[in-house]
Amino acid sequence: MIDGREQDKRKVLRVTLVADSPEHKSELKNALSGVAEPLLEVLDGGPPQGEAGAPATPADVALVAFNGNEAASLEYLRQQAAQSPRPVVFAVLQERSAGLMKRVIRAGADELFFSPLDTGELTGALLKISEARWRAEHAQGGTIISTVSLSGGCGVTSLCVNLGLAFRRSLDKRVALVDLDLQAGALPVMLNLEPETSILPLTHAERKFDSLLIESVLTRHPSGLYVLAAPKRIEESESVSEATVGATLDVMREMFDFVIVDCGDHISETTVAAWERSEHLFYVLEQSVTSVRAAWRFLDLFERLSLSLLEPRFIVNRCASGHAIDEKRLEETLGREIFAALPRDDRMMERVELEGRDLFELAGTSPLARSYEALARRISPVPEARQTASGGFIARLFSTFGGRS
Numbered sequence: 001m002i003d004g005r006e007q008d009k010r011k012v013l014r015v016t017l018v019a020d021s022p023e024h025k026s027e028l029k030n031a032l033s034g035v036a037e038p039l040l041e042v043l044d045g046g047p048p049q050g051e052a053g054a055p056a057t058p059a060d061v062a063l064v065a066f067n068g069n070e071a072a073s074l075e076y077l078r079q080q081a082a083q084s085p086r087p088v089v090f091a092v093l094q095e096r097s098a099g100l101m102k103r104v105i106r107a108g109a110d111e112l113f114f115s116p117l118d119t120g121e122l123t124g125a126l127l128k129i130s131e132a133r134w135r136a137e138h139a140q141g142g143t144i145i146s147t148v149s150l151s152g153g154c155g156v157t158s159l160c161v162n163l164g165l166a167f168r169r170s171l172d173k174r175v176a177l178v179d180l181d182l183q184a185g186a187l188p189v190m191l192n193l194e195p196e197t198s199i200l201p202l203t204h205a206e207r208k209f210d211s212l213l214i215e216s217v218l219t220r221h222p223s224g225l226y227v228l229a230a231p232k233r234i235e236e237s238e239s240v241s242e243a244t245v246g247a248t249l250d251v252m253r254e255m256f257d258f259v260i261v262d263c264g265d266h267i268s269e270t271t272v273a274a275w276e277r278s279e280h281l282f283y284v285l286e287q288s289v290t291s292v293r294a295a296w297r298f299l300d301l302f303e304r305l306s307l308s309l310l311e312p313r314f315i316v317n318r319c320a321s322g323h324a325i326d327e328k329r330l331e332e333t334l335g336r337e338i339f340a341a342l343p344r345d346d347r348m349m350e351r352v353e354l355e356g357r358d359l360f361e362l363a364g365t366s367p368l369a370r371s372y373e374a375l376a377r378r379i380s381p382v383p384e385a386r387q388t389a390s391g392g393f394i395a396r397l398f399s400t401f402g403g404r405s
């Protein structure tokens, strides 16, 4: 058991200050003294002297002032970037010159700040890091994938079911689906299941959530995939709280390789509780103006939620080649990459519904099944953020704090 003090200690971020002169160092120190959260342990990293300036155990963050010897500071950044594990490097520049910014980024800086330092900006960047560490520490076990769309009928439930089946049937993973589209409750129907139980008993469970309790409310599909169904009656969905969803997902992550959550087509506290725990969030859209508009509305709202470590990915469903709204156009309009496109196959989806057999049983080698399988392979076995560990900021956070295997 971790007592309160130990917990606090784990939340402390170690920040090394690196600057040429004592004045510049005290400028950094002063800015950090205004940061109320996260808790910081500030270390003196000396001047930027490469090896000599690097501590034996790298700090979580190195705050490097560029105000004197640029060459030495750049070299310091390069050496920090080559370490494993490495600190997240914040460079503090005196001037907003594009040339300098490029050199600093190329040398390995993760974030740029400008003097005089803004405590608010610094707080935001440090909170991102402490959040990432918290998530990396707590995320032992499987990967949680949330799916959503603000335009109904786009294929959110189909994505959950078929991605889940692809993980299960093609990659032999332990998979569970969670129906958080609480009012529709359509997920088991698509799998031809009639669940006898649902998430409802968890809402008034008095005991601690553990795998035995969760297992008692799951329904098994013949493929070996499990489903946590929505309550039978619409009015019962009201009693499912964000705390129930959070605690349920925390335990399910330990039981399964992949937990896929159907968040339906509206956003609530319960869906946000799932997103806070997700490694991936897939937004499903179609090749239509209304669907793109809805995606825009979603992006606007998502940005205001400030879930800094989760980047929504866009998946086009029922994608038809030759359509006026092609992938390139969607990407231009949204300003986001289309992560995957799933082909339209009305006949196959109709057969799935009518025959009560799943897509992989019926046509495991069809283009539609293959596109779900390709998506599953792209996400498995490690979250994408870690596959590109040498690349982006988030990837570096994962490599800094040690990822999950």
Ligand SMILES: Nc1ncnc2c1ncn2[C@@H]1O[C@H](COP(=O)(O)OP(=O)(O)OP(=O)(O)O)[C@@H](O)[C@H]1O
Binding pocket: 149, 151, 152, 153, 154, 155, 156, 157, 158, 159, 181, 184, 186, 264, 265, 317, 318, 319, 342, 343, 344, 345, 346, 349, 350, 353, 368
């Ligand atoms: N790639 C596809 N090609 C053809 N039909 C599809 C495809 N994907 C889904 N469908 C069909 O579209 C319909 C709607 O799909 P689905 O129920 O998955 O959407 P949804 O976004 O979950 O809808 P809702 O908003 O009602 O929850 C279903 O009948 C499904 O069979």
Ligand SMILES: [Mg+2]
Binding pocket: 156, 157, 158, 181, 184, 186, 264
């Ligand atoms: Mg649905």
